[in-house]
Amino acid sequence: MDKKDYKIYIIGAGVSGLVAAKTLKEHGFLPVLLEATQSPGGRVKTDTADGVQFDHGFQVLLTDYPQAKKHLDYKALELHYFKPGALIFKDGTTQRIGDPLRDPSSFWPTVKATIGSVKDKFKIYALTRQLKAKSISTIFSDTETTTLAYLKAYGFSDVIIANFFKPFFTGIFLEDTLKTSSRLFEFVFKMFGEGYAALPANGIGAIPAQLAKTVGPLEFETEVSQVHAHKIAIKNGATVEAHAVISTLPVDEKGNIRTQQVTWKSCDNLYFTVHNRTFEEGIIGLVAHKDTFTNNLYYPFGQTFNGDPVLSVTVVKNHEKTQEELIKTVMEELRQHCQIQVKSFLRAYPIKQALPDITNLGMQPNPNSIRNEQGVYLAGDHLLSGSLNAAMASGEAAAEAVVRDFVQD
Ligand SMILES: Cc1cc2nc3c(=O)[nH]c(=O)nc-3n(C[C@H](O)[C@H](O)[C@H](O)COP(=O)(O)OP(=O)(O)OC[C@H]3O[C@@H](n4cnc5c(N)ncnc54)[C@H](O)[C@@H]3O)c2cc1C
Known part of the structure; x- marks a missing residue:
């Protein structure tokens, strides 16, 4: 059978679904994306x-x-591109903290900033260097603690934690106690240290728009209610037969799509x-x-x-x-x-x-859990951690698992 004749469906045209479709297409397959709304992108719009x-x-x-x-x-x-660092508003003052190595204009403001001690500023530099040398797979296999416990254990003062790390990472993790995994903290800090926020x-919607241009058929306003290894139930009552199904949404043991399963x-x-x-x-x-x-x-x-x-x-x-x-x-x-x-x-x-509010964060899916017990391939950031990188990694891994299984067959 020609690869293009395999009926492969991907549920959800968010970033993970789009990358799954792109990866399958690169391997010669022609998957169909089923999307509940009128446009691709999901949470990126x-x-x-x-x-x-x-x-x-x-x-x-x-x-x-x-x-x-x-x-x-x-x-x-x-x-x-955003400049590395941030402008900090505190007690009527405005202070700047940056990365003088990449943005020399931030040198003096960073030196003079009173949002942390000199020791704190050296520790930021030391942590940046240390994480540059640490691989992403080591980061995600290390023991997890909370980000707050990690920062304290690293020796940062309460002042720099309150004035810089808390507000900065609250905006990234979308929670203000820094209970998020130290793995995600290390990963994000490494990414900020090695590249730019852009x-x-x-x-931001240009990202899924670019991916959507590279993929095959996209069926909008198609809300899926149930998925099984070879069958999809659409909310309007229709059913679709498939050789393989990738769901980028959580699925319960009966095959129902359950976004409520995630906190x-x-x-x-x-x-x-x-x-x-x-x-x-x-x-x-x-x-x-x-x-x-x-x-x-x-x-x-x-x-x-x-x-x-x-x-x-x-x-x-x-x-x-x-x-x-x-x-x-x-x-x-x-x-x-x-x-x-x-x-x-x-x-x-x-x-x-x-x-998604999850623990045991990862950045690369475990190959043994890419298919659920019913035989549906799984993707989506909720399986790993909330980030574009994790969404893409999950979509790519699910698509590669489909390719492996079909090439073997
Ligand atoms: C406010 C905010 C800030 C963020 N900040 C960052 C950041 O700075 N950096 C970063 O890297 N990441 C950030 N993220 C996270 C990133 O956007 C997500 O991790 C990523 O977009 C998730 O993609 P996904 O494909 O897994 O899920 P989704 O984007 O949720 O895709 C799921 C798709 O499935 C569709 N769908 C739902 N139900 C059905 C159904 N029953 N049938 C068919 N289709 C269905 C949805 O409409 C959606 O299109 C942020 C997210 C938000 C919302």
């Missing part, structure tokens, strides 16, 4: 309205992600306009107060609305506020802590299912 790009949540591509280097064409994405010129971390992303940019594009601002709702802020590259700069703000704290209350609170915090006077509110994206 950008809306454009009134000439402004609105990413669904602030997320960045770390350019050193091994999977991203393999599957994406960075040049075509026309990446904008955003495509057309917004999710959430965030809110608010967009405003301001009269003038208060700091440069390409720098991430952090509010280092533990009780604020505002975690991080930045000016999206080149984005203006009616000539006024656009500001993106992320709230990580869980809350019961109405949208109106949240906007009011954030505007007040921006005024008080960041000396930013908002001109107008543009949009809010409450993201309830942002990152």
